[in-house]
Amino acid sequence: MKLISHNFEKDTSGSVTLKAEDKEDLFTLYNLIQKRDEIRLKTFRNIKKEGKSKADKKLLTLTVSVEDMDFIPEDENMRIKGKTTTPTEDVPVDSYHSFEIDYQYPFTLKKDSWDAVSVEVLQTACNTDNKAEMGAVVLQEGVAHICLITQNMTMLKTKIEKPIPKKKRGDSKDHDKSLDKFITLTAETVIRDLNLDNLKAVVLASPGFLARNLYDKIFQIATSQNDKVLHSHKAKFVVTHSSTGYLQGLEEVLKNEEVQKKLSDTKFAKDVLILDEFFKRLNDDDCTAWYGPQECKKAVEMGAVKNLLITDSLFRSDDISKRQQYIELSDLVRSTGGDVNVFSSLHESGKQVDQVTGVAVILKYPVPDLDEEEEEEQ
Amino acid sequence: MSGSDTEGKPLSKLQILARARAQKNSEQAAVDSSVGSVSILDSLKRNRLSNETPSSASSSSASSANTGLGKLASLRSSTSSGSTKSISILDSLRQKKEGPGSASTSTATLLQSDAKKKPMTKLQELAASKAQRSNSINNKPLKSVATSTPASPQSEKPVNPQSASSLASTEASHITNDKTTPLTFADLIPKPLAASATATFFQNINPISSFSALFAISIPTKPSSYKRKLKELNLNTVNFPDTNIPLAKKIKTNFNSASPDDIALKAQSQSQSQSKQKAKEEEVKLSEAVSSLKITPKSVTKPKFKTDIQAELLKRKTKPNTSFVIIGHVDAGKSTLTGRLLLDQKIVDKNTYTKLQREAEKQGKGSFSLAWVMDQSPEERSRGVTIDICSTQFATPNANFTIVDAPGHRDFIPNMITGVAQSDIAVLVVDSSVNAFEAGFNLDGQTKEHTVLARSLGIEKIVVAVNKMDNVDWSEARFEEIKGQFTEFLKMVGYKEDQCSFVPCSGLSGLNVSQRPQVGSADERRLNWYHGGPSLLEVLEQSDKFERDVDLPFVLSVSEINQSNSEFSGRVETGMIQVGETVSFAPSGQYGVVDSIKLNETLDSSRIAIAGDTATIKVRNITVEEILPGDLMTVVSNEIPIGDKFESKLVLFDLKKPVLLGMQFVLFRGNTQQPAKISKIISLFDKVTGEVSSKKKPKHLSSKQTAIVEIELVGRKIPLQLFKDNKHLGRFVLRKDGDTIGAGVVEKI
Known part of the structure; x- marks a missing residue:
């Protein structure tokens, strides 16, 4: 995201002019823009003038108070719906409009209150240094998933499914042949669907030796097609292990040390490790891992929190007081020396945090019965 | 009495109603009045008598109650013949007592208070008739009368007509003050209650203390019927002076019959409902036609040949088809042991074996030659690991065997599960070499996981081959x-203990695999301590015959598909199928006629395949591409539910991290695998008591918990079978991150 200008007032209100650059930015905006924010942007409208039979397409600048937002990651589409606040020559005030954020025109976002989370979201989005995209292929015999993992989301690019016959005693030709076909198909799809120039790494993962076979196949194809660009990216490929070829295998991949090293400072890789630690503690039942808004609030107030795990969907809440509550919670954690990890709900890790109410804590020391006190109060 | 005077209007309403009633019951009333020829004094006396002997009343046999009611009737009729005021009040008082809301009472009370103004025989007739009615009713529920009679009034003082009368007068005015309500009260009291009230009256004529209590009871208990009565009342009553009887009658009849508007509306609605009904009928017909459209071609077809099913069943009893899977830790020698068995059974001829030996030696893997019988893919040979299962068949004089060689490496457990799913017995191979057993038996070794999987997938017999x-x-x-x-x-x-047996053997040398060591040989001396126990193959042969569910509908789980021939292979799970019958596939919903059946690997053509057989079935007119391994083939009359959600009882094993709602894992069922998640935790069993735990519902499950959960499949729907219908296909195991996390059975679809 490009920050073109900003203008913050003392009363935390203010406006920024931004330009989105990729779908990652669209998701950031989806998290940043809230209902009742004001947005001013250029958009084409069909204007029908009296006396004319045909409508003219005209580039207008509209100022809209946001009422609804929608984001579809697969389509790279971020739609905003709202009511105009200032009249223009062609568009009256208080008329409803919906439009998409595009990568072409900058726009100005005005908020009555810029809270800490909003500012942080904006800052991280405008910092291009820690942008990392990673390709990942998880496969097993007959099933392959090719995905793109970005800062904020995991996207399934292609899913390949092909039944492979079982080997028979004395004759495994059918099996071998269709397995080879399957690998070739997967390799070709990887080359076609993943734009290696933008990727920090490509991870191939499977149970057994399939991933290694795929790696060999990809460079066999590269050699036969004399694809020098592909060869130059050879160092980006990591072959690793997963227990399954289904999408859930990705979790294992991200925990892999070699992959972690490649992605070193990227946020989502760290998130996976923190979530893993949380689950481990939850499973051990050593009272250092809790989830649920009430439990977490209590733990935070005690100052016992080491890590606060929270998903961006909570900050996206329509209820401003709720959002404020979580922001205060985050601030409190930071002030008591804890870390706040905001999980993206478009990653598998974020989805899992969402499953446990969206907010969870890892404590510095065990605090038993956080939930039982709760019951007494009730 | 002032009440009745001031409230003239409502009273007149009541009277009209009463009159209508009276007309209805005029015949009865006539009879009644004829009975009432007894003098008042007499009746009073009798009443007193009944009070003095309450025991007879409380026992309230049918006859006593009857006579009691007769008295009441006579009393009433006596008032009707121009009685004194006090008596009439007394009468009303009695009736009040008698009827804390009884049908006859309050009406009568009203009427009597009215009677003081103008003697109205008609009304009194009504009273009598009412009493008669309740009398006739009371004949029946006598038991309830007896039981509901309060015991206390029995000790009451004798009647004092004078004092009672004054009290009664006030009470009576009370009642009349209530305007319309007394009547409605009366009418809506359930009849048994009225009956009981009557009985009370006979027991205690003047229990002044219980007076008000009884009165208090007369509160309506059924508001719904109260409303109904009120409606009726409004319908039947018009504000006309009570003298104008013919007019009232006319009005009543007019209002009772339908108004012209009503008639028109009724006709309209009738025609409407008729057309509606017609449309409905048509709809039903159409839907029937549509559904029958679907069903007609899917009809059950008869077998092409006449087959002696009993003979076929007997054949399978005397020489059963048994399948076993070879499982165990990686490098325990599973494939070598399998190769040895096949070599001994001459399934692999000497020439092929020598060729394999030469090849293996060339690659410097001489000891792998036997394993290569089963592991043919270049990948498996070069790496020296079995990757996929491989099944083959052989026969001994006593049994037909299907042997499935499963991979031991932890990465290929999904394949191993497929192998276990189609077997009856598991041969668990353990490496007896120093440290090798321990390595396989450790936390990370596959020996334990394989055993748990075998158990979870319903393997009932386990043979531990102590190999090497x-x-x-x-x-x-x-x-x-x-x-x-x-x-x-x-x-x-x-x-x-009786489900497991242990056999020492060596796959590489072949000792004690298919034969016991020769008597007198060096091998026998070495195995001296085994006391000539059975060899591995003998143990398998001796194993119990497995009961097959031949009576259930035919179900086959497809494991192999030959696209060019439209042939489907797999194990027949339940039931039997014959050539010529129609089968359908789930979930694709296709169906076709069985063209041919081939049994076993030798592909002997057969007319019938029975549960336990491994069959290759050719089906005509089918889009083969739509059928995937793991689909179920069933006889067309049997419907297999297809779904992506089911309720199950789940047992969790040792977990590295808790299972959360919505967390994805891989579900294995038969030879299908599918990503799935838990969508709902329905109940949790307590670890100690084994009962449903009362704690609040958790959002996650942790190690060794047992729970009833709803599992949702991700991706596509699969055909499901309940555990009670199918012991094999009703089971499943869950794996995540390369570990088996739990096992369960399908309980509700």
Whole structure:
């Protein structure tokens, strides 16, 4: 995201002019823009003038108070719906409009209150240094998933499914042949669907030796097609292990040390490790891992929190007081020396945090019965 | 009485109603009045008498109650014949007592208070008739009368007509003050209650203390019927002076019949409902036609040939088809043992074997030659690991065997599960070499996981082949050590001692695999301590015959598909199928006629395939591409539910991290695998008591918990079978991150 200008007032209100650059930015905006924010942007409208039979397409600048937002990651589409606040020559005030954020025109976002989370979201989005995209292929015999993992989301690019016959005693030709076909198909799809120039790494993962076979196949194809660009990216490929070829295998991949090293400072890789630690503690039942808004609030107030795990969907809440509550919670954690990890709900890790109410804590020391006190109060 | 005067209007309403009633019951009333020829004094006396002997009333046999009611009737009729005021009040008082809301009472009370103004025989007739009615009713529920009679009034004082009368007068005015309500009260009291009230009256004529209490009872208990009565009242009553009887009658009849508007509306609605009904009927017909459209071609077809089913069943009883799977830790020697069995059974001829030996030696893997019988893919040979299952068949004089060689490496457990799913017995191979057994038996070894999986997938017999005994010089101590450790573990997993057997053997040398060592040989001396126990193959042969569910509908789980021939292979899970019958596939919903059936690997053509057989079935007119391995083939009359959600009882094993709602894992059922998640935790069983725990519902499950959960499949729907219908396909196991996390059975779809 490009920050073109900003203008913050003392009363935390203010406006920024931004330009989105990729779908990652669209998701950031989806998290940043809230209902009742004001947005001013250029958009084409069909204007029908009296006396004319045909409508003219005209580039207008509209100022809209946001009422609804929608984001579809697969389509790279971020739609905003709202009511105009200032009249223009062609568009009256208080008329409803919906439009998409595009990568072409900058726009100005005005908020009555810029809270800490909003500012942080904006800052991280405008910092291009820690942008990392990673390709990942998880496969097993007959099933392959090719995905793109970005800062904020995991996207399934292609899913390949092909039944492979079982080997028979004395004759495994059918099996071998269709397995080879399957690998070739997967390799070709990887080359076609993943734009290696933008990727920090490509991870191939499977149970057994399939991933290694795929790696060999990809460079066999590269050699036969004399694809020098592909060869130059050879160092980006990591072959690793997963227990399954289904999408859930990705979790294992991200925990892999070699992959972690490649992605070193990227946020989502760290998130996976923190979530893993949380689950481990939850499973051990050593009272250092809790989830649920009430439990977490209590733990935070005690100052016992080491890590606060929270998903961006909570900050996206329509209820401003709720959002404020979580922001205060985050601030409190930071002030008591804890870390706040905001999980993206478009990653598998974020989805899992969402499953446990969206907010969870890892404590510095065990605090038993956080939930039982709760019951007494009730 | 002032009440009745001031409230003239409502009263007149009541009277009209009463009159209508009276007309209805005029015949009865006539009879009644004729009975009432007894003098008042007499009746009073009798009443007193009944009060003095309350026991007779309380016992309230049918006859006593009857006579009691007769008295009441006579009393009433006596008032009707121009009685004194006090008596009439007394009468009303009695009736009030008698009827805390009884049908006859309050009406009568009203009427009597009215009677003081103008003697109205008609009304009194009504009273009498009412009494008569309740009398006739009371004949029946006598028991309830007896039981509901309060016991206390029996000790009441004798009647004092004078004092009672004054009280009664006030009470009576009270009642009349209530305007319309007394009547409605009266009418809506359930009849048994009225009856009981009557009985009370006979027991205690003047229990002044219980007076008000009784009165208090007369509150309506059924508001719904109260409303109904009120409606009726409004319909039947018009504000006309009570003298104008004919007019009132006319009005009543007019209002009782439908108004012109009503008639028109009724006709309209009738025609409407008729057309509606017609449309509905048509709809039903159409839907029937549509559904029958679907069903007609899917009809059941008869077998092409006449087959002696009993003979076929007997054949399978005397020489059963048994399948076993070879499982165990990686490098325990599973494939070598399988190769040895096949070599001994001459399934693999000498020439092929020598060729394999040469190839293996060329690659410097001489000891792998036997394993290569099963592991043919270049990948498997170069790496020296079995990757996929491989099944083959052989026959001994006593049994037909299907042998499935499963991979041991943890990455290929999904394949191993497929192998276990199609077997009856599991041969668990353990490496007896020093440290090798321990390595396989450790936390990370596959020996334990394989055993747990076998148990979870319903394998009922387990044979532990203590392999590579030649490496430990056939040491009895080593064998016993392994046996001891393993028996404990098997018990923990849930196997009983008679379900497990232990056999020392060596796959590489072939000792004690298919034959016992020769008598007198060096091998026999080494195995001296085994006391000539059975060889591995003998143990398999001796194993119990497995009961097959031949009576259930035919179900086959498809494991192999030959697209060009439209042939489907798999194990027949339940029931039987014959050539010429129609089968359908789930979930694709296709159906076709069975063209031919081939049994076993030798592909002997057969007319019938029965549960337990491995069959290759050719089906005509089918889009083969739509059928995937793991689909179910069934006889067309049997419907297999297809779904992506089911309720199950789930047992969790040792977990590295908790299972959360919505967390994805891989579900294995038969030879299908599918990503799935838990969508709902329905209930959790307490670890200690084994009962449903009362704690608030958790959002996650942790190690060793048992719970009823709803599992949702991700991706596509699969055909489901309940555990009670199918012991194999009703089971499933869950794996995540390369570990088996739980096992369960399908309980509700």
